[in-house]
Amino acid sequence: MENQAYIALGSNMGDRYEYLKKAILLLESHEEITVANTSSIYETDPVGFTDQDQFLNMAVQVSTSLKPLELLDECLKIEEKLGRKREIRWGPRTLDLDILLYNHENIETEKLTIPHPRMSERAFVILPLLEMDPNLMLPTMEKPLKTWLQSIPDKEGVRIWKQKNGEDVFALIEN
Ligand code: GSY
Secondary structure (H helix, E strand, C coil), X not given: CCEEEEEEEEECCCCHHHXXXXXXXXXXXXXXXXXXXXXXXXXXXXXXXXXCCCEEEEEEEEEECCCHHHHHHHHHHHHHHCCCCECCCCCCECCEEEEEEECCCCEECCCCEECCCCHHHCHHHHHHXXXXXXXXXXXXXXXXXXXXXXXXXXXXXXXEEECCCCCECCCECCC
16 A cells, blocks of 8 residues: 555535545445545535535545556546436536545646646645645645645635534634
8 A cells, every 4th residue: 555645525416424424435445445544524615616505525545556547447436336426517416536646746647637637726625635734745836735725715615514523513714
């Protein structure tokens, strides 16, 4: 399990919490994936196509012996297994799994770009990541990810929904 990857999870259709929990169990059940860390779960205002329900978002850190494209295939299989529905491109979906980072690598293939191209603009991705590693560095950036936080516009749309310790809270994340 020599590689470290971060994966973002999101859902805004059906039983959102159940989809996130099942996705983590399915990741963990793969013999070449270990879920090493999870963030809290955040309820987030939709970004992009805004006329849709709120999302639950979180991120996990995994150790894996899978190569990036193999890990992508597993993520797609999990999305399908959980009956992924997405009627509109930027619209509502039962479950989204996006590989954000894979070691400290820059990967550019037809199927996969890492770091995830839009991750540094999205508070719903950055806040869960920084919760797990406040000093996280991206291979494409000279400064730690936390330095981007000030310039991210939608932080107030990202609220803790279930804290990692299990408590339900609806506190606003401090800006
Ligand atoms: O990129 C993932 C799907 N997505 C999301 C999401 O997961 N959370 C929020 N808050 N907005 C989003 N817009 C899209 S598209």
